[in-house]
Amino acid sequence: MLAEIGHFLLILGFVTALLQAGLSIWGVLRRDGRVHRFARAGAITQFALLMAAFAILTWLFAVSDFSVLIVADNSHSAKPFLYKLTGVWGNHEGSMLLWALILTLYTAGLAFTAKTVAPRLVTLTFAVQSVITSAFLAFLIFTSNPFARLWPMPPDGNGLNPLLQDPGLASHPPMLYAGYVGFSITFSFAVAALIEGRADTRWARIVRPWALAAWSFLTLGILLGASWAYFELGWGGWWAWDPVENASLMPWLAGTAFIHSLRVMEKRDTLKSWTLLLALMTFSLSLTGTFLVRSGVITSVHAFAVDPERGVFILAILFAVIGGSLALFAVRAHTLKPTGVFSTVSRESTLLLNNLVLVVVTLVVLVGTFYPLMVTTVSDARVSIGPPYYNAIFNPLMGALMILVPVSTMLAWKRGKLDRVMRLLVPAGLAAGAAFVLGLVLIHEGTIAGALGAALALWVGIGVGADLASRTKLGQTQWAESWRRLKGLPLGIWGMTVSHIGLAICIFAITGVSAWKDEARAFLVPGQSVSLQAYEIRLDDVQRRDEANYFAEFGTFTVERQGRAYDTLTAERRFYPVRQMGTTEAAVATRVTGDVYVTIGEPVQDRGWPVHVYLYPFAVWLWIGGAVLTLGGVLSIADRGRRALTARRPAAKEAS
DSSP states (O other): OHHHHHHHHHHHHHHHHHHHHHHHHHHHHHTOTHHHHHHHHHHHHHHHHHHHHHHHHHHHHHTTOTTBHHHHHHOOTTSOHHHHHHTTTSSHHHHHHHHHHHHHHHHHHHHHHOTTSOHHHHHHHHHHHHHHHHHHHHHHHHHOOTTOBOSSOOSSOOOOOGGGOSGGGGTHHHHHHHHHHHHHHHHHHHHHHHHHTOOOHHHHHHHHHHHHHHHHHHHHHHHHHHHHHHHHSOSSOSOOOOHHHHHHHHHHHHHHHHHHHHHHHHHHSOOHHHHHHHHHHHHHHHHHHHHHHHSSSSOOSSOOOOOHHHHHHHHHHHHHHHHHHHHHHHHHGGGOOOOOOOOSSSHHHHHHHHHHHHHHHHHHHHHHHHHHHHHHHHSSOOOOOOHHHHHHHHHHHHHHHHHHHHHHHHSOSSSOOHHHHHHHTHHHHHHHHHHHHHHHHTSTTOOHHHHHHHHHHHHHHHHHHHHHHHHHTTTTSOHHHHHHHHHHSOHHHHHHHHHHHHHHHHHHHHHHHHHSOEEEEEEEOTTOEEEETTEEEEEEEEEEEEOSSOEEEEEEEEEEETTEEEEEEEEEEEEETTTTEEEEEOEEEEETTEEEEEEEOOOBTTTBEEEEEEEEETTHHHHHHHHHHHHHHHHHHHHHHHHHHHOOOOHHHHHO
16 A cells, blocks of 8 residues: 555656646746746745655665565665665665655755745745656656556565665765756746846856755765775776766766856856756756666666666657757857856956866767667677776866866966966976876886876865965965964855865875775685785685675685785675675775775686785875865855855836
8 A cells, every 4th residue: 555655746746746836837927926836835835745655665675565666676684774764765766766856855945945935936946846847757657667566475585686785875875966966946947037138146146056065965976886886896996997887987077077167156146047058957967867877778786777768768858858958058158148257368258268178178078978888789899988988088178177287276367377376386387297207207117197197186176275375465464364364265166175275185096096096806715925025915814794685705814014014904706696696895994195906706626716916105195085075065164155045136126
């Protein structure tokens, strides 16, 4: 009975979304202010209905109700309770219900926070959100019902994919979806602005906190996914330019351009059409990622759907959203007249250049992701595009972009003085030059790429420090005055500064794990060891352990560095009988200077156990840098959100 109630709640949510969309548009056309109140109530109702449906599905997983198809396919009575819960979204139907739930959560959040926004603008935004919600609820109801029954009911379930049985999967999909779906709000605001033919600095102030929230969630989601790949998959990597990884990277790149463009629009009332186009592009790329992962066109641990009907439905949504929004942009963009002007040397110019580079690298990733799929679709040929393609195009463009970061933050609005900025950046330039030379000379088997990465990290990091020193007049006035200025900096400035520091840390960490990594392979029996640089890794013992839903063969290793004890590690090889699948659990010794990463494989007769050892310099700083980057976004939300809500205009003027 609960499953049928859940399905009925989805239908009610679908009807509510359709009614809200239709009545909101009708009310705007008739200039009937009463519809605005209904739109807010409708948004909250949609969330309540989907929250109840999601709660029911969660309960069905918690009690192992195998009469429900997706519970039987993705759960097992012996599975740990945590993975029963993560099984709710560890499948196609449940993940799409989570997507729809987060979509309505954002819409309900807008209903509670948009009391100072012009009624017509916010009502149109509600209408667009409801159209998107109704499309995804139709997808759930007609092609991907999460409450479908299974008869006869099996005695037990098939269990969740072993690769997804990891604590990181409890938070990675919700964070990633919160990022993807968060850009729906900015998309809807952009469509509403195009319909109204008006977007100004106040519009940018209203939209920017939503964009920053979505960007922060997406950053955190990507970070959690990268750490899951690093620790769980056992192949020693955190990024492989897989289509699923690219699906999240593309909206992140476009979203980064969007939040910078919003800053220009908020400050100078210019780049209006471009900013709205980026808003449309960012959410369109989020939907493109959904199509990639949920349509079945690729094979991946994330790609749950294999039914062509589902792929066609998502493709139809994709075409409707992208085609419809771009058509509207083509018709209405000319109505958005900028008022701000700026010179060639100004912060506006560098941020525009920042946007252009980010859009180009997004297109590079888009082509690299879809070209092999297109070739496979129209012919029998198979094309693989991997790291060499991205290293040759993506990396140099992003490197050039990093050079702009400290320059842009220090240039003045409207008209800047480049000579002054370059004088202030002399220490950063000298440090970057020294890092480049040291990277070539001192690092073992140093490469130009590694030296350049280290130089860019210092350029950005010390450049951010130079900007902060300039803002506080450090060294130009008394310490007390500099301290007063530092404490008085707006949260928006702190958000930008912290984000750029996180970026510098990430650049340095990526350089370490990519350019300076080393590895060794060997077959070992207990008592034997393998050497890698200054490390000696000895296999001490191999034992078996039985758990509730798997058994594991784990090897204990002693790691020595230059003849001294360094760490003791345990690497596992697990086998899940229900799914008839095995996984590799890596053992990692983490230090601030780098990771020793060890995996053990299936034994080979007369040879022993295959052991793979990696050295990843500065790997832990990748997770630290990502967390700092996310913190910067959160700080910026606090600042911009408060200013958006306090920058009010008389209601009569707003409603006109």
